[in-house]
Amino acid sequence: MDKTTRFYELFKPTNYEIFLDIDRKKKIFHGKTTVTGEANAQTIALHQKDLAITEVLIDNKPTFFELDEALDALILHTELGQHVIEVTYSAKLTDTMMGIYPSYYELDGETKQLIGTQFETDAARQAFVCVDEPAAKATFSLSLKFDEHPGETILSNMPETSCVAGVHHFETTKKMSTYLVAFAFGELNAKTTKTSSGVTIGAFSTKAHAPKELDFALDVAKRSIEFFEAYYETPYPLPHSYQLALPDFSAGAMENWGLVTYREALLLVDPDNTTLPVKQRVALVIAHELAHQWFGDLVTMQWWDDLWLNESFANMMMYVALDALFPEWHIWETFQISETPLALERDATAGVQPVHVEVADPAEIDSLFDGAIVYAKGSRLLVMVRALIGDEALRVGLKNYFAKFRYANATGADLWEALEEASGKAIGQIMRPWLEQAGYPVVSAKLTDGALRLEQQQFFNDKTHSSKKLWQIPLKSNYAALPALMSEKTLVVADAKQDPNMPSPFLLNLKNEAHYIVKYDETLRHELLEHVEQLDAITAFQLLQDNFLLAKGQQLDYDALLELLPSFKARKAFIVNDVLYEIFFSLKRFVDPDAKALKNFGVALCAPHLKRLGLTKKAGEPTDDTLLRPLILQTAVFAKDHQTVEALHELFKQNTDAWQKLAADIRAVVLKNEVVNFGTPELLTTLLKEYQTATDGSYKTDLQRALVAFTTKEELSRLIQNFKNAELIKPQDLRMWFAGVLANPVGKELAWTWFKTEWPWLEETVGGDMEFASYLTVIGRTFASDKDLSEFTAFFAPMAERPDLAREIKMDQNAIKARISLINTQKDKVSKFLQQYV
Numbered sequence: 087m088d089k090t091t092r093f094y095e096l097f098k099p100t101n102y103e104i105f106l107d108i109d110r111k112k113k114i115f116h117g118k119t120t121v122t123g124e125a126n127a128q129t130i131a132l133h134q135k136d137l138a139i140t141e142v143l144i145d146n147k148p149t150f151f152e153l154d155e156a157l158d159a160l161i162l163h164t165e166l167g168q169h170v171i172e173v174t175y176s177a178k179l180t181d182t183m184m185g186i187y188p189s190y191y192e193l194d195g196e197t198k199q200l201i202g203t204q205f206e207t208d209a210a211r212q213a214f215v216c217v218d219e220p221a222a223k224a225t226f227s228l229s230l231k232f233d234e235h236p237g238e239t240i241l242s243n244m245p246e247t248s249c250v251a252g253v254h255h256f257e258t259t260k261k262m263s264t265y266l267v268a269f270a271f272g273e274l275n276a277k278t279t280k281t282s283s284g285v286t287i288g289a290f291s292t293k294a295h296a297p298k299e300l301d302f303a304l305d306v307a308k309r310s311i312e313f314f315e316a317y318y319e320t321p322y323p324l325p326h327s328y329q330l331a332l333p334d335f336s337a338g339a340m341e342n343w344g345l346v347t348y349r350e351a352l353l354l355v356d357p358d359n360t361t362l363p364v365k366q367r368v369a370l371v372i373a374h375e376l377a378h379q380w381f382g383d384l385v386t387m388q389w390w391d392d393l394w395l396n397e398s399f400a401n402m403m404m405y406v407a408l409d410a411l412f413p414e415w416h417i418w419e420t421f422q423i424s425e426t427p428l429a430l431e432r433d434a435t436a437g438v439q440p441v442h443v444e445v446a447d448p449a450e451i452d453s454l455f456d457g458a459i460v461y462a463k464g465s466r467l468l469v470m471v472r473a474l475i476g477d478e479a480l481r482v483g484l485k486n487y488f489a490k491f492r493y494a495n496a497t498g499a500d501l502w503e504a505l506e507e508a509s510g511k512a513i514g515q516i517m518r519p520w521l522e523q524a525g526y527p528v529v530s531a532k533l534t535d536g537a538l539r540l541e542q543q544q545f546f547n548d549k550t551h552s553s554k555k556l557w558q559i560p561l562k563s564n565y566a567a568l569p570a571l572m573s574e575k576t577l578v579v580a581d582a583k584q585d586p587n588m589p590s591p592f593l594l595n596l597k598n599e600a601h602y603i604v605k606y607d608e609t610l611r612h613e614l615l616e617h618v619e620q621l622d623a624i625t626a627f628q629l630l631q632d633n634f635l636l637a638k639g640q641q642l643d644y645d646a647l648l649e650l651l652p653s654f655k656a657r658k659a660f661i662v663n664d665v666l667y668e669i670f671f672s673l674k675r676f677v678d679p680d681a682k683a684l685k686n687f688g689v690a691l692c693a694p695h696l697k698r699l700g701l702t703k704k705a706g707e708p709t710d711d712t713l714l715r716p717l718i719l720q721t722a723v724f725a726k727d728h729q730t731v732e733a734l735h736e737l738f739k740q741n742t743d744a745w746q747k748l749a750a751d752i753r754a755v756v757l758k759n760e761v762v763n764f765g766t767p768e769l770l771t772t773l774l775k776e777y778q779t780a781t782d783g784s785y786k787t788d789l790q791r792a793l794v795a796f797t798t799k800e801e802l803s804r805l806i807q808n809f810k811n812a813e814l815i816k817p818q819d820l821r822m823w824f825a826g827v828l829a830n831p832v833g834k835e836l837a838w839t840w841f842k843t844e845w846p847w848l849e850e851t852v853g854g855d856m857e858f859a860s861y862l863t864v865i866g867r868t869f870a871s872d873k874d875l876s877e878f879t880a881f882f883a884p885m886a887e888r889p890d891l892a893r894e895i896k897m898d899q900n901a902i903k904a905r906i907s908l909i910n911t912q913k914d915k916v917s918k919f920l921q922q923y924v
Contacts, residue, residue: 087131089157090446092389094222097130099123101225104214105253108186108232110199113179115186119214121171123224128166131159133211133218136177143172158211158218173215183818184854185212189334190812192779193294200272200292201232202332202347206340207390207451207856210264218264220386221495226259226267240271241290243344245325259343260323261493263386268342270330277304281312286326292333294781295354302355303329306369306411310376313407317481318380320488327379329353329372334818336855339371341378341400348375349818351783361750362712364784366420369412373404385491390451392498394441394521397455398464401425402472405465414709421469422598422627423664425462430603430635432458433526434547436900439893441467442498442521449889452856466601467520473599474516474560475509483508516558516571520601523555528641529572529594532607538565538582538592542575545603548904549640560600564593591617598624603632605641615653623659630654630665634672637912638904644676644912645919655691660713666691667717671724675870675909676916679724679831683920688725690923692718701733703751712751719755723762734759745776746785753785757792770801778814790819794826794833802833806840810847817852825864834868841865842881859894866898870909875902 103120121132135158142151144164152161162171179201180187188199203213211218228242231253240246243266244257259267277300278288287308289300307329311322324344331353339348352371355364381403382396408417432438441464443454454460472480487496487504498521502514520526528545531538540561544553559572566587567579582588591613594604606614614621614629621629633650636642647669654666670691677684695718703712722730734752738760741748748756761769770793777789796802805827808814815823824841827833841848841861852858862882869878882895 087129087154087157087159087161089448091131092219092221093131093133093159093217094219096127097123097125097132097217099217099222099224101227101258102214102216103227103229105229106186106213106231108179108201108230110179110188110201110233113188114176115179116176117174117214119173119175119216121173121215122168123171123217124168125164125166129161129163131157131161132171132173132215133158133208134160134173134175134215135209135211137175137212137215138177139173139175139215141172141174144169146170146172158208160215171215175215177212180212182851182854183334183336184209187334189292189332190816191292191294191333193292198273198292200270200274200333202270202330202335203268203342204336204340204347205267205342206265207455208265208448209854210267213267216264220263220265220390221388223261223263223386223493223495225261228256228259228267228269230254230256230269230271232271234271237273238271239274239276239290240269241274241288241328241330241345242269243267243324243342257325262343262383266341266343266383268340268345268347270332270345270347274330275300277301279304279308281308281315281322283312283315283321285311285322285324287311288326288328289353290328291331291350291354294333295331295350296356298357299354301357302365303353303368303372306372307376309411310373310407311379313410314377314380314403317406318488319481319485320380320384320492322379323384323492324379327376329375334816336818336852337857339375341375341382341396343379343383346372346375348372349783351787354783356750356782356784359747359750360784362415362709364750366408366415366417369408370404370417370420373407373411374400377403377407380488384493385488386495388495388497389445390454391443391445392496393443393454394460394464395496395498395501397460398441398468401461401465402468405469416709419624419659419661421465422624423661425465426598427631427665427668428458429463429466429601430526430631431547432456433463433524433601434545434635434639435897435904436546436548436551437893437896438524440522440524447889453859453890453893455856457860463601467517470520470560470600471505471513471517473562473597475505475511475513479509479511480505519555519557523557525553525555527555527557527559527602528605528636528639529559529561529602530605530607531592531594531610533583533609536581536583538579538588540568540572540577540594542572542602545635545639545641546904547635547639548900548907550907557602559602561594562596562600564589564596593625595628596625598628598631603635605632605636615650618653623657623661626654626657626659627661627665630662630669634665634669638908640908640911643915644908645915648673648916648919651691656694658695658708658710658714660710660717663695663714663717667721670721673916673920675905676913677920681920683923685725686923687920688721689727692721692725696722696727696730701737701752702749716752716755719752720758723755723759731759731763735764738764746780746782750784750788754788754791757788758795761792761795762797765796765798765801767801767804770796770804774805774808774814787822790822791826794823794830796830797832799832799836802827802830802836806833806836809840810844820852821857821861821864824861825868828864828868838865838877859891862891862894862898866894866901869898869902870905872906875899875906878902 099121101122105118108115242256248255274290275297289304328345331350335349377400381399387395483505505513525544527542530541544555637644637647699715734756780786828837
């Protein structure tokens with residue numbers, strides 16, 4: 087049997103009866119799976135992985151079976167037609183955060199467990215025999231027994247119907263894919279409510295957390311379900327929607343139908359001391375997963391090559407939902423500073439995958455989950471679609487799409503057909519190049535002899551690459567003489583300069599909704615800067631962002647980029663300052679981070695805001711001020727502003743033993759300031775202990791970011807020695823710790839050496855994680871020298887053809903090469919610019 091064979095072509099299951107008996111103490115389980123379905127071949131295969139199969143019955147008769155471990159296959163021989171296949175087996179609970187696994191947590195000094203599941207992409211086969219492919223939808227009747235003690239709660243996709251002799255029976259599910267099956271049990275806090283349509287909403291956590299930490303999630307989940315039911319005009323099809331925080335979880339969250347699982351930090355919120363960005367992130371993740379209950383669960387992609395049908399849509403719809411639920415958040419500005427730069431940066435790297443990727447070898451599936459492409463770029467493209475066809479046509483199209491494919495599978499072509507019928511526009515023809523082609527265009531706008539000339543070409547972060555790709559670009563201009571779409575390489579408007587309707591300043595890509603960047607010539611750029619005070623926040627952000635990318639792609643000298651910054655330093659909008667200070671901190675790559683000129687430049691940029699904002703939040707202050715304060719304080723600390731450093735030090739001392747109670751908005755800056763400017767071995771010990779005992783996710787993140795900022799090799803080595811200590815650093819959080827130490831100039835070589843030495847352990851511990859390749863991404867965005875490139879290439883050379891890593895290895899090599907070239911060609915220009923601040 088070929089590894090590209092789809093098992094669903096051979097056998098089509100219709101129902102599973104799954105019984106599992108789980109022994110937590112022994113970390114094993116016994117199972118019996120009864121599959122009803124139709125054999126379309128005399129040799130069929132079901133997926134299984136690491137299951138010790140003891141017996142197989144077909145239609146109640148014992149049968150011979152074979153195992154093909156390379157294919158994760160149980161191979162059977164039978165007649166064509168309907169059959170009932172019964173498989174008895176046993177297996178081990180994992181500690182890889184895949185399959186059925188324990189999450190560990192501390193409560194009153196005792197280590198406890200919460201058992202949960204994670205089956206996406208192909209780990210359901212580690213729990214029960216199945217056809218583990220998205221198209222193989224069936225119904226599931228689940229029964230569970232476990233070493234239960236009083237006070238425990240058990241949850242699954244559907245409500246529990248009965249408990250007989252310790253066996254919990256659950257209502258049969260709707261027709262769905264195997265990777266969405268889920269269950270969990272343990273001692274849990276619980277809060278529930280109901281939507282206006284009668285759906286039970288639940289939020290659950292371990293008892294290491296206060297019940298009040300569930301309130302925000304419960305409210306957002308309830309309102310999100312209600313919003314999506316109204317927006318899609320399609321009812322939520324299950325009796326309940328449970329949100330469960332797992333102490334150990336490899337991804338951010340998982341859209342299991344009816345039982346959504348989350349990292350604790352992405353569901354639980356301290357109502358008394360939490361930042362707005364944390365609330366926004368939690369709300370976005372909840373809305374994303376609940377959008378999946380329609381996009382991905384009710385209608386599922388036919389195969390993993392259309393993963394974007396799930397993820398891109400959920401990523402866009404989370405912003406659509408929160409814009410309606412929390413209009414005061416201006417959540418589309420958050421989209422601009424999170425999804426947009428992430429997509430544009432990654433999508434400019436040679437070798438990047440397109441949104442729609444052909445995949446035959448199942449080993450490639452996990453490599454598809456590129457957050458910058460399938461999530462960020464995909465959602466950006468769908469924002470572009472929404473702008474092209476309008477919100478009402480989008481809603482009608484989606485309603486029809488759900489009605490046609492509910493409880494079934496669909497492809498991208500099916501979605502375009504539904505949207506075309508609703509809008510009357512050939513949206514599929516416009517969008518296919520955006521989905522099928524990697525990368526995006528830069529549109530050059532020039533005024534030459536009175537004519538406006540636009541030209542598109544693919545943008546790369548490395549000037550050595552080029553292509554002849556073309557896109558149908560929604561120009562979204564403020565000049566009515568331009569068409570809505572630019573399909574050719576070049577577009578010319580003669581005598582534009584003499585046209586009284588030619589605006590000044592001339593703008594393309596209004597609202598920054600289309601996936602391209604703009605390169606204005608000197609004349610048009612000068613007009614923009616003359617009107618800089620009149621530019622709205624998103625346009626100002628966009629101008630800086632596009633020029634930042636152009637500079638990194640060496641289509642604009644870095645000193646020309648830096649000359650823009652003083653014009654924007656007085657802007658109060660957080661979105662503008664977010665990119666401005668990203669540009670500023672990028673200068674650490676070109677000059678010594680301790681250079682006096684760099685620090686003086688930082689002071690010059692942040693001083694007006696520093697004086698205006700102060701250290702603490704003022705009653706009734708604008709949201710932008712609250713968001714901006716930690717960014718300004720971070721810059722002042724980096725620049726060694728004495729007054730700021732000492733003031734933050736005093737705050738730290740005043741709150742000794744109660745740092746969690748520091749205002750969450752500035753807590754991270756206070757902790758990092760202490761580490762960088764007053765760090766001692768004793769402080770490291772104290773903060774590590776604090777990290778280990780803390781339960782609030784955002785506080786733990788603040789502590790982690792401070793700890794990786796220590797400035798001596800001895801202290802950073804102590805951190806690295808704990809990378810494998812799961813009682814201190816959970817495997818789910820290890821990438822964050824590794825990235826932090828690697829990005830610290832003092833810790834870079836230490837972290838890289840650890841990574842190379844411990845690679846086998848990493849693969850064994852988190853290698854089954856769909857985000858495993860992002861360890862390479864972390865290195866690729868940090869390395870910046872010829873030595874780095876040589877060592878990276880040498881280490882990963884033996885893995886260069888691995889299906890799960892090949893694309894990432896090549897991309898990271900290209901990213902490092904581009905960075906080396908940029909530094910070599912621009913460092914003198916940066917140094918010269920900074921001389922004015924000596």
